[in-house]
Amino acid sequence: MSDAIVSIRNVTKAFPGGVTAVDNVSLDIAQNEFFALLGPSGCGKTTLRRMISGLETPTSGQIVIGGEDMAFTPPNKRPTNMVFQSYAVFPHMTVEQNVGYGLKVTGVATDEIRRRVGEALDMVKLTALAARKPDQMSGGQRQRVALARALVKRPKVLLLDEPLSALDAKLRDDMRMELTRLQETVGITFIIVTHDQDEALSMASRIAVMDKGAVQQVATPAELYEHPRSRFVADFIGKVNLIDARVHRQIGRKIDCELKGVGRMELASDGLVGGQVAVAVRPEKLKIAIAEPASAIRVQGRVRDVAYYGDTSHVVIEAADGLDLSVNVQNDTRLGGSGVERGQTVWVHWAPEDSIVLTE
Amino acid sequence: MENWKQNPRVFWTLGIPPSVWLLAFFIIPLGFLFVMSFSDKAIVDGQVSITGYDYLTGFTNYIRAFDPLYLGIMWKSVWISALATALCLLTAYPIAFGICFAKDKWKPLLLLLVVLPFWINLLIRTYALIAVFRTQGYLNKILGWVGLGPYEMLYNNFAVVFGLVYVYMPFMVLPLYATIERLDKSYLEASLDLGGSQFQTFMRVTVPLTMPGIVSGVILVFIPCLGSFLTPDLLGGANALMIGNVIERQFKAANDWPFGAALSFLLMYATFGALALRYLFSLRSKGVDV
């Protein structure tokens, strides 16, 4: 990618003591992107972020920022800025001093500092608190200080580590929208690090899913959800029914396979496959029918559990061979709810194109 | 914690012995000293008595302490202590800082190495320094190999300052270590991330945030320096008297106990002043001590 602002090439980070936190990762992050590093706890995303900001150096590999390899450039010489998970707002400085700090240490003129700090505080709506000390502020306000402090530097890349994790639910929604809005107005590349898929899916334009130090897939939120490339990604992003399947043969871009508990069918699949695969179907793609449906893929089972969530109901159906299928039913009338009850025998069916064949 | 009234018998059993001891061998002696500081030697038959005193005669001893000669010595004690404290801070900060950022398995050993000399007899350590610095000492021997010296390095202010730094440096390391260890390192990372150089980060973030430890360490070193007797006595000789040496003279050679008592109290007031300063700092920096 030629317009990549951050280009991570074969980066490995092994800590002394034998943990390989980041394992041969390559990633390109484009100018102006809202990029997310998503993965379960301990997958190495914080380590990767620290290497981008220069607080850690890779064991090997390159980190190109703005066209220059900066893998071993100290953090104060990089065009990146961070919003720390703990905010790290300096407790001995006022809000204004905190926001101005990064300008002051790089020798920006006092007038200019005052102007830019004013703008930045305006942007995060903290003008009224400019003279406060951090210990007189809430967590949300402190986070805004951290945000303003980083944005005022006009970095090429802004890194945010778990930006919403310490906020309560209401504040989290506000902040999520605010971050998206800010990213659009300032036109800076944002990279957020999170283990919360909702956070990543709702804000990011592209997401890298990491597991055990390696990048599993990089794609837009919709692509990740609808076209996960591995069991891990399918399972990690949203809910999914994973059905084991045995491949009999391959016919062009299709496979002839036997789904455990469902039956034999032909499904579309890219690439060569053989032996065991998994077929993933999202719960909302499954339909429930009382009478036997005409659909190509159908299976009969007993309703084991119905959970009512207001807008949807989650139904678990027990089919043959110990196969459990989760189905999300839209409660689109006020009458019925899911329309099924526990112990009832029903049919579950779905369209073949909603099946995702996973080889990894 | 229970109220003492719930169990007065246990309370008094625990409380009386140490309190009585402290009263008898500390408070009362200080009382004697206090009274003595306001007394004068008795005049018997027109002659100054050696052992008799007129008690509580007034402030003459304190007034005498403000004689330029003694003011000069007090001033010198203050600046020598201040200089020694500053040098302690300059050497102890990197040590404490380095230990905090050392690998965990090294920390206890490094700390032990710092505090161990502190446990070795002060006199022995001072003696060891004398052996190094005296005119026929090791340092002059080594300098002699490269054709320098010998220099007279003992019995001057420099020797006293060096001795004080040598002796009290561990006092400085411990409080500094404790605060730097507690300092959240993400503040330093944030500063670097925002473009601050290592030096700027140190001056504008690390130092202000570890100020409570610095204040503690400074006071902890300054107090014993100010009251030191042995180091100036052995390393400074007659050329580098400090207030402690003057006090000692009044009680030994000069046999002027009332004046010595007054000087002792002045020294104690200075000590309490330093402690009060530390207390004020601890109040002020409460919010910062993260």
Place this chain on the structure above:
Amino acid sequence: MAARLKPGQGPLDYGSRLWLRLLFAAIFFVLYAPIITLVAFSFNTDKRGVVWRGFTLDNYARAWNNASLIEALTNSLVIAVIATVFATVLGALTALLMWRFRFPLKGAYEGFMALPIVIPEICMGVALLLFFVNSGMMEFFVHMPWPLNLGNIIFAHVTFCFPFVAVVVRSRLVGFNRQLEEASKDLGASEWQTFWSIIVPFMKPGLIAGALLAFTLSLDDFVITFFTSGPETVTFPVKVYSLVRRGVSPEINAASTVLIVITVVATVLAMKLQAPPRADKG
């Protein structure tokens, strides 16, 4: 600062910075070189001491045969042992009092207990001298047979040692789970039984550490002893002081080395014993 970092080195990995390592080495060198030289030259054959001429134990033999030195050392050890016993008891009582009870003016009381720690040694020394002379204790003890003639020094040492013991023991007690005490009383043990069977065993590491601290403090004290000792009752540091004033001699090196070994062993032991409470708190 170097413009670039090394692979695997973070900007805060000061431990791997050469300048800091060199500074550490330099400071530790300055700290230890005089002491190590002192110890090394206690084995030197040369009487004048500056040049290494060969290994010998003669200095130790001479120190051993120097009756006044040995007497001083014996005095010091006797004083340290007796003072340690008293200081440990008084310190433990203080610690228990502060740990267990709420009482009016506790803050002030605590401040008083800390006074012997903070006031300049020389002030305490002269105050005690004045007190011993004026109360007649000096006169009284000086003429007693050994070891009673060390009485004044022992009183003085207990006074400055026990507040230190109190601090150490109290920091140990803070980690005590009071439910153990309640459980013991609940099971029918008396106050006294509970104290001996539950609290004392828990305090033990603190008591030992405190006792070792008192022991080294007493053994090391020069200033206060200097003022409270009579002409006949010389302690080791006071003796060394008078020798040092006369000049440097390998004999002092030998005697000092013995004292260094004693205190270092005591200190390392004390530290070992103090380590566990920190571990189970953290």
